[in-house]
Amino acid sequence: MHLWKRALLLAAPAAAVAVAMAVASSSGHADDVPTEAQFPKGEHFLLPPPSPIFADPNRSIENEHVAYGIVGDEVLEQPINYSHRLHAGRLQIECEYCHFNARKSRHAGVPPTSTCMGCHQYVPTDGRSEQAQADLALLKDYHEKGEPVPWVKVHDLPDFVYFTHKRHVRAGLACQECHGEVQDDMTVAYRVSELTMGWCLNCHKEHPSIDENYGAQAELRRAEIKDCWTCHQ
Ligand code: HEC
Ligand code: HEC
Ligand code: HEC
Ligand code: HEC
Ligand code: HEC
Numbered sequence: 001m002h003l004w005k006r007a008l009l010l011a012a013p014a015a016a017v018a019v020a021m022a023v024a025s026s027s028g029h030a031d032d033v034p035t036e037a038q039f040p041k042g043e044h045f046l047l048p049p050p051s052p053i054f055a056d057p058n059r060s061i062e063n064e065h066v067a068y069g070i071v072g073d074e075v076l077e078q079p080i081n082y083s084h085r086l087h088a089g090r091l092q093i094e095c096e097y098c099h100f101n102a103r104k105s106r107h108a109g110v111p112p113t114s115t116c117m118g119c120h121q122y123v124p125t126d127g128r129s130e131q132a133q134a135d136l137a138l139l140k141d142y143h144e145k146g147e148p149v150p151w152v153k154v155h156d157l158p159d160f161v162y163f164t165h166k167r168h169v170r171a172g173l174a175c176q177e178c179h180g181e182v183q184d185d186m187t188v189a190y191r192v193s194e195l196t197m198g199w200c201l202n203c204h205k206e207h208p209s210i211d212e213n214y215g216a217q218a219e220l221r222r223a224e225i226k227d228c229w230t231c232h233q
Pocket of ligand 3: 078082084087088093094095096097098099110111151152153154155156175176179182183187188189190
């Protein structure tokens with residue numbers, strides 16, 4: 001068997017183990033996992049950015065990008081042409097194998113190069129398209145330099161909103177409820193949900209997991225997650 005196929009076979013059980021470990025360590029303050037350093041949030045402005053004449057030279061296109069609110073199906077350019085359809089779809093790698101912080105912290109995060117290289121040190125590059133070879137060479141390069149791939153953030157709520165993956169994932173919500181059929185439809189990720197306050201509130205009003213998880217306390221929990229303070233603390 002090719003080594004990369006074995007690495008791939010290992011990926012699914014490894015993800016299950018990672019999940020089990022995350023659940024086992026759930027009692028601590030695991031929300032403190034410092035994922036922001038690895039994939040920093042952009043700056044956000046309630047008002048449109050000032051005209052270029054007054055613009056701060058430290059502001060860049062990346063952090064000017066408003067990654068919340070209503071969107072079209074804009075696909076942002078990424079440093080490497082990574083494909084969800086290939087990895088999460090055809091190769092059936094679980095979302096949490098790469099986004100392994102989703103269950104234990106605020107941020108799902110993006111995988112470090114070591115997660116990619118766990119397989120890619122074995123996946124042969126010859127015979128691939130020129131583009132793929134260039135992408136894989138770039139990946140290896142970042143890995144050897146010990147630098148993260150500078151992925152551009154696609155989802156990014158303003159700083160005055162509190163959102164946490166941990167609570168949603170542990171309540172049993174599927175990634176797809178908020179991010180769409182990533183494994184079927186996307187190469188690099190794009191936004192399918194509105195990321196507006198109305199979007200959050202609509203789901204909080206009616207999501208069936210609340211009845212399942214809270215039973216007689218469901219009304220109380222629904223009132224709690226409707227409260228301004230829950231999301232603006
Ligand atoms: C669990 C194993 C695994 C992990 C983890 C993994 N890959 Fe892959 N990747 C593969 C395999 C296997 C292929 C080749 C699939 C084929 O040729 O059918 C591939 C192919 C690719 C290709 C080439 C696609 C093409 O058109 O030939 C790129 C680029 C790529 N991966 C990038 C990444 C990046 C970036 C990461 C980390 C975010 C990553 N991969 C993580 C297994 C993995
Ligand atoms: C209840 C809706 C919801 C669910 C369920 C959800 N996400 Fe998210 N996701 C969001 C929102 C909202 C953001 C933007 C967060 C921010 O800017 O602070 C986001 C951001 C992200 C990001 C960008 C990096 C980060 O963490 O901010 C990744 C990656 C991601 N989600 C992956 C996942 C994966 C994988 C799952 C399933 C394990 C998942 N999400 C489940 C709503 C959701
Ligand atoms: C092999 C690793 C890998 C797997 C498996 C994977 N992703 Fe990703 N994901 C990435 C990488 C790398 C990025 C950054 C590039 C991009 O934006 O597409 C990313 C980005 C994302 C983003 C956008 C993050 C942002 O910037 O806001 C979302 C949402 C997301 N993934 C959801 C999912 C979901 C849902 C699944 C499972 C169906 C999944 N991913 C499986 C590697 C992976
Ligand atoms: C697809 C449904 C869905 C969407 C969309 C959604 N949520 Fe939630 N959210 C839930 C559910 C269900 C819970 C209750 C989880 C529990 O208590 O088990 C929850 C709970 C929360 C909590 C409470 C966390 C805690 O620690 O008590 C916060 C904060 C939150 N959501 C913020 C947001 C924000 C902000 C958005 C929009 C950006 C959002 N949610 C979008 C379903 C959703
Ligand atoms: C479930 C989460 C959630 C709850 C509960 C919530 N908000 Fe928000 N709020 C958001 C999100 C997400 C945004 C940013 C996206 C947007 O502007 O729609 C936002 C934006 C805002 C803004 C800025 C509007 C703008 O145009 O930029 C104000 C003001 C606000 N909320 C006030 C409130 C008040 C007052 C309450 C209580 C009645 C409340 N919010 C409850 C999630 C929530």
